[in-house]
Amino acid sequence: MSTVTQQAGPAGMAGSAHPLAQRRPLGDRGFQILALSCGLLVLVILVLIAVTTTQQASQWFTTEGWGIFGSVWNPAANQFGALAFIYGTAITAAIAIIMSVPVSVGIALLLTEVVPYRVSRPIVYVIDLLAVVPSVVWGLWGILVFAPWIGKVYSDIGSAVNGIPVLGALFGPPTSGASFFTAGVILAFMITPIVTSLSREVIATVPAIDKEGAYALGATRLEMITGAIWPHSKGGITGAVLLGLGRAMGETIAAALVIGSSATITSHLFAPGDSMPAVIANQFGEASGLFRSALIGLGVLLFAFTIIINIIARTIVGRSAEQGTA
Amino acid sequence: MVGYLNMQRLRRQRFTAAGIALAAMALFVAACSSSSSGSSGSSSSGPSGTLNGSGSTFQLTFQQTAIQSFKSVQPNMTVNYGGGGSGKGRTDLASNVVQYAGSDTAPIPSDEVANFKGKTVLYFPVIIGPITVSYNLPGIKSGLKLDAPTIAKIFQAEIKKWNDPAIAALNPGVKLPSTAITIARRSDSSGTTQNFSEFLVEGAPGVWKLGSDSTINWPATSRGGNANGGVAQIVKTTAGAIGYVDYADAKASGLTWASVKNKDGNFVAPSTTSATEAADNVTMKPDLTFSAIWQSGSGSYPVTYQSWDLVYQKQSSANVTKMLKAYLGYLLGDGQKLLPQLGYAPLPSNMDQQAKAQLSKIGT
Numbered sequence: 001m002s003t004v005t006q007q008a009g010p011a012g013m014a015g016s017a018h019p020l021a022q023r024r025p026l027g028d029r030g031f032q033i034l035a036l037s038c039g040l041l042v043l044v045i046l047v048l049i050a051v052t053t054t055q056q057a058s059q060w061f062t063t064e065g066w067g068i069f070g071s072v073w074n075p076a077a078n079q080f081g082a083l084a085f086i087y088g089t090a091i092t093a094a095i096a097i098i099m100s101v102p103v104s105v106g107i108a109l110l111l112t113e114v115v116p117y118r119v120s121r122p123i124v125y126v127i128d129l130l131a132v133v134p135s136v137v138w139g140l141w142g143i144l145v146f147a148p149w150i151g152k153v154y155s156d157i158g159s160a161v162n163g164i165p166v167l168g169a170l171f172g173p174p175t176s177g178a179s180f181f182t183a184g185v186i187l188a189f190m191i192t193p194i195v196t197s198l199s200r201e202v203i204a205t206v207p208a209i210d211k212e213g214a215y216a217l218g219a220t221r222l223e224m225i226t227g228a229i230w231p232h233s234k235g236g237i238t239g240a241v242l243l244g245l246g247r248a249m250g251e252t253i254a255a256a257l258v259i260g261s262s263a264t265i266t267s268h269l270f271a272p273g274d275s276m277p278a279v280i281a282n283q284f285g286e287a288s289g290l291f292r293s294a295l296i297g298l299g300v301l302l303f304a305f306t307i308i309i310n311i312i313a314r315t316i317v318g319r320s321a322e323q324g325t326a
Numbered sequence: 327m328v329g330y331l332n333m334q335r336l337r338r339q340r341f342t343a344a345g346i347a348l349a350a351m352a353l354f355v356a357a358c359s360s361s362s363s364g365s366s367g368s369s370s371s372g373p374s375g376t377l378n379g380s381g382s383t384f385q386l387t388f389q390q391t392a393i394q395s396f397k398s399v400q401p402n403m404t405v406n407y408g409g410g411g412s413g414k415g416r417t418d419l420a421s422n423v424v425q426y427a428g429s430d431t432a433p434i435p436s437d438e439v440a441n442f443k444g445k446t447v448l449y450f451p452v453i454i455g456p457i458t459v460s461y462n463l464p465g466i467k468s469g470l471k472l473d474a475p476t477i478a479k480i481f482q483a484e485i486k487k488w489n490d491p492a493i494a495a496l497n498p499g500v501k502l503p504s505t506a507i508t509i510a511r512r513s514d515s516s517g518t519t520q521n522f523s524e525f526l527v528e529g530a531p532g533v534w535k536l537g538s539d540s541t542i543n544w545p546a547t548s549r550g551g552n553a554n555g556g557v558a559q560i561v562k563t564t565a566g567a568i569g570y571v572d573y574a575d576a577k578a579s580g581l582t583w584a585s586v587k588n589k590d591g592n593f594v595a596p597s598t599t600s601a602t603e604a605a606d607n608v609t610m611k612p613d614l615t616f617s618a619i620w621q622s623g624s625g626s627y628p629v630t631y632q633s634w635d636l637v638y639q640k641q642s643s644a645n646v647t648k649m650l651k652a653y654l655g656y657l658l659g660d661g662q663k664l665l666p667q668l669g670y671a672p673l674p675s676n677m678d679q680q681a682k683a684q685l686s687k688i689g690t
Contacts, residue, residue, distance in 0.1 A: 075515075076523070076537030143552075148563075174547055261513030261550035263543065271546065282552075285383070285411020286515035286540035289437030292413065 057297035073263040080294035084263040088275035095184025096248040108199035131193035139257035151177025154270040175270035178260035191244035202236030235320025242313035252277040373648035374402035381415015381428030392661045427636045430517030432615040446639040454671040456596035457629045458576040458583035461568040473587035474529025483545035510560040510569030513550030515540040521631035522570045528620040574669025588628040600627035601671035
């Protein structure tokens with residue numbers, strides 16, 4: 001019995017100096033070292049990835065200089081300008097976000113505000129099932145079922161708006177089942193579960209007293225949502241949207257199968273295009289030399305963009321958390 | 327207090343018992359699996375071990391079939407072929423991840439030579455295959471006559487309809503519809519694209535402007551499919567489509583294909599015999615590299631290509647040398663008989679002899 005109390009001594013003594021300053025028992029020190037090394041390991045792996053990929057891409061960076069943002073990607077002529085792929089990634093991610101965010105936030109509000117708890121559980125279950133579908137299954141469904149069907153819809157819309165100033169430039173011909181828009185729609189399906197579940201959790205943390213206060217003052221449900229829920233949860237929802245954006249930008253196989261693989265910059269959303277992860281997946285197998293270095297360089301660029309977006313997301317969430325609690 | 331300590335001891339005993347049981351199970355499973363693979367090797371005298379290869383997907387079906395039949399010839403050897411593309415194969419060989427690499431390009435491109443650190447690489451041709459120009463025109467069977475300049479203009483979207491005068495001039499008496507031409511091509515990089523575009527560079531100089539590489543800047547109206555199967559699917563499901571598909575995949579999908587005009591001026595259909603005849607007419611360099619594209623010969627199919635297995639001349643292990651000679655010897659010997667039913671063509675006999683003779687160069 002005395003041995004038991006002796007072991008518990010340092011931590012149990014009231015008013016003692018900071019625990020880390022004292023000699024910790026071997027078990028505690030060992031655990032501390034283990035936990036610290038695991039945390040550092042993650043950081044080291046991240047840095048190693050960044051360093052080794054930049055090394056292998058350096059041939060492309062030094063050969064092209066600022067030409068890495070050129071608009072022509074022609075392996076046969078040894079020209080590797082990535083602008084078409086950056087454009088494709090941006091456009092498909094934008095389409096995915098525009099289509100997915102209203103739907104996801106709407107579902108989240110439905111589940112927390114409108115629907116009784118018993119009904120919300122099966123809906124949550126089904127939404128989470130969407131997240132479980134593998135990326136390659138989305139891609140196969142897209143290219144075998146969705147693209148042929150929607151290609152006909154595109155050509156009907158295309159011939160209808162052909163010639164009208166802005167609509168014609170956006171939705172006019174050339175149209176193809178595998179296009180920017182199809183990839184954007186598939187990506188929207190894929191990011192909806194993430195944005196929905198994160199938004200739902202954020203909205204659920206709004207204190208009930210604020211919501212009831214709004215109702216007590218005579219607000220309609222919409223006024224309660226904009227007045228009581230939105231100020232509290234806008235930071236968290238923005239963070240969820242940016243997380244979805246990061247996923248949409250990096251999605252590889254689904255985009256590679258349905259985006260059409262044509263390295264062009266065009267305003268026509270129904271035309272085939274290409275994006276950074278898709279072109280890396282499609283062209284890496286046979287690439288060598290400068291071509292291979294250029295594809296790895298695209299990976300470095302994508303890595304950099306996703307890090308920047310994540311930093312922006314964290315800043316926004318952090319700042320609104322401060323404002324929220326103030 | 328005593329009861330609490332007893333409970334702790336009991337829990338500790340339970341955990342240690344469970345741990346010992348798990349460790350015993352793991353050892354038992356490991357012992358079982360190692361004994362089943364080790365004991366059968368002691369009785370016969372052939373080489374034993376594992377041989378790894380990767381690279382060209384053109385060779386993939388052939389390698390997988392040959393590996394299966396090779397098991398009955400050398401039951402103690404396990405061969406694995408990972409595919410992944412010729413570029414990946416050469417990279418893997420340069421970093422010693424694999425012992426042999428499949429490559430549709432030989433010799434090794436100049437920007438990759440440095441990766442091999444001056445070590446000599448031997449090239450063994452193992453497979454020949456035709457690339458079909460397949461189309462989907464209801465009512466028109468296989469055998470539509472096309473020549474290289476016309477094919478070049480079609481794939482550059484300069485000829486847009488099937489009843490264009492250039493196609494009609496080559497096919498007098500055939501009623502061509504006015505359907506628009508849909509170009510089907512590869513969305514992924516491929517040796518098939520490289521060799522098809524090489525055919526257009528050599529057969530239609532001045533007309534074909536897009537160059538030759540594993541990826542081409544196709545016209546924006548073209549449709550991309552993933553792998554030969556994807557292009558075959560586009561051709562099969564789109565009326566008026568035309569695309570370049572490996573003979574094996576075109577046969578498997580039941581496509582109709584064109585007879586292409588060769589260097590001698592004859593319109594030849596793709597087949598095992600016309601591909602082997604094209605390969606028969608090549609002049610091989612001393613290191614056994616060549617190109618079967620656009621070869622002379624009255625019955626040669628002009629869009630025929632080839633693939634090699636690359637190995638280092640100097641091997642560090644005598645066992646690996648034996649395994650390589652056994653497996654490559656099989657590919658060049660009985661393995662060649664597997665090719666026609668898979669939809670490829672065997673090497674012509676003098677090429678086969680020279681490749682077999684080169685096997686003796688592998689050594690320590």
